[in-house]
Amino acid sequence: MTPLADVGRLAGSYDLVVVGAGPAGLAAAAAGAESGLATLLVDENATPGGQIWRAVTTTPMKRRETLGEDFWKGADHVARFDRSNAAYAPRCTVWSLAADARDDGLIEIGLSMGGKARMIAARQTILATGAQERPFPIPGWTLPGVMTAGAAQIALKTSGAVPDGRVVVAGCGPLLYLLANQLAAAGANIVAVLDTTAPGALRSALPEFGDFLRSPYLAKGLRLVAQARRKLRFVSRVTALAATGESRLEGVRFARGGGVDERIACDALLLHQGVIPSINLSNAAGCAHEFDETQHCWRPRLDDWFCASMAGIAVAGDGAGIGGAESAALRGEIAALGVAARLGRLDAGARDARAAPLRAELARCLRGRRFLDLLYRPAPQFLAPPDDATIVCRCEEVTAGQVRDAARRLGVTGPNQMKAFLRCGMGPCQGRLCGPTVAELIAETRDMSLAEVGAYRLRPPVKPITLGELAALPQTEAAIRAVVR
């Protein structure tokens, strides 16, 4: 592996560019380079690992049991990537990825490192941009002191930091219990875990229980929940939730099953109700997406080799549908085999033979997933906040009531039109945070399905770039050749 610290050191063109250095991206880049492709892995972070293996090579959390064995598995994947011939651009932001406007069949990628922008080309790309936390809009969620469980986990992994004072963890899903255990092990004062898993969810998930019994999740999941229940104050069947406080978080108010309001004083509230594919790049690139009813989220429409509807773009890992770290690495590996075949490094027979055991392993990994997806599907009141005063778009401070009003009174039928009326989704986050909630509110108000309502069309730059960076891009063919050499 060759690390590159300056955007000028990137080649002008690669056989394969992989975006994201989590499980899927590391596997895809290593496999691509091993099959002889000129491969570049670009990643926003300083070190490889993505979210799940964040800082696996550098974390100060050396006691292995604090972060758990699954975390340390990442080290092997990083080591394999290190041994490969791939180029690696850390601290590198991809802000645009699309078919080249010049129609040369290549994918054109706009990226920045250290304040300098550059356009490069790729014959094939694999997007391994992973997942993001599903928004969890409750009254008061914009108060200082409220953050997502994922953000708390980043602080824990990278610098060993735990929130100060009394901590309440609220929501549902495996990551919530994992984080509660990790934080407790690291010394956080967790005063309660408020579980919002819907009471009816178990019933709808039960038909999938047989598969779950044979799944690798079972033992792990039961252990997590049991640990959390044994060591922590565990409050189940929470049906309403609000963060309270004047200028910062002072406590949390909640209700169980339509009962009376209860209160817990706290200094930090960590919210989480599952993860959804991070589709910003594939969406902005113009790939077709479809709504996954089971996982209740949008994902790119892919073929057997994880190719998207746009030629030259494949999507692997949780960005293609939530499956967890092991499945992500397998999908990255399979996607790279597809690329190698498309670029003539493998014939179809060899590709299929090598993919077969990976696909079998992938099926084993995903067994039981449906049970988890159905069990931890968020309750409707946590997807579309009933209280009209709840802020939905944090960037532009748009409330649930405003969105409902525009949907009802102005006849707005989709999130893209909503932008023009309320500016929701037009702030710096580009709608990454409010998109799902705005769509839920429109669907609820107009009695439409989420698939009909649609999602924001994301506009590049997918991450902001400065005017100066853009102005300094080589603008003429001659200047481009001079840079590419």
Place this chain on the structure above:
Amino acid sequence: MSERRSADVLIVGGGIHGCSTALHCALRGLSVILFEKDHAGRHASGVNAGGVRQLLRDVAEIPLSIASMELWLNIAALVEDDCGFVSEGQILVAEDEAELEIARARVADLRLRGFTHEELIDARELRRLAPAVAETCPGGVVSRRDGAAIPLRATQAFKRRAAALGAVICENERVERVARESGVFVATTPRGVYRAPVLVNAAGAWGGALAASLGEVFPVETIAPMLMITTPMPAFIRPVVILRGRKLSFKQFDNGTVLIGGGHLGKAIPEENRTILDWRKLAVSAQTVWDVFPIMRSATIARAWAGIEARMADDLPAFGPSRLHEGLFHQFGFSAHGFQLGPGAGAVMAELIATGATNTPIDGLSPARFARAPG
């Protein structure tokens, strides 16, 4: 979908032009059915820079532009929504003396023709109106009543008002075929067959194909003008600024964000409702802003996009009666400057349909000018 299958007027296209014509036809008591294959304002009408500009228009368009401006200045009375319209003026900035000389000649020519909306300004007045413009610019031209609006909001306000007055608006309903049978236009969509004696082609980037399907060929191409917008900046400019030499239009909104346009083109793929941006040309725009507005050097670009528009060979719309079919009217090909014309063009089109004539001079925009066009 509509219960109604016949009307006085069928309109193809739910951009600001189609919606405005629907509204004005309804105001005149005509029954209207409008078809839009996506939602109203999905393309050029909803994603343009929102410039409400009389400044620097071709002489052939000026009367229509002035008629439209009268409606913009009182837009809430027409559509019951202010459309986000603000009238802070538009300024053409001359970057050097040679450009200022061309501007001087232009303003003098307009005066001779009786148009007074463009005024020559010197460096001092330019600095007073737009202090952030680089010191080196020697002056320019201002059109003080010009401004900007929020395009999708405006287009949908016309749609809602037209519907409130009885026009039938069929969104997500694509016209697959039109034909003229015994003097009546027949439009076929996946949901039905519709008939009317009058058909208005307001199909924007798809207008050329619609006209061609009726045997009338226009020298039109599909373009994708690109725009980008910044994150909020401190307030530093009120009017819209455009340049003469280099491609730039520039506007700061009340919330501080700055819209940068000017006509650099990406690639349009109209069959797929999709565009591809050309970042190297956006880089040229960024360089121009860097030069003309030093304050913008610290700005952050939040989004870039492109609309899908029709451009005529002479950059002027096809506006008026068809040269082939009685009852067919064209209202497309506005060549990336049709947004401001929408309200007035709808009024004039409705007048043409209802009375057969208009007092607004539009001869220079007539589809008949392409009578000898190839094809």
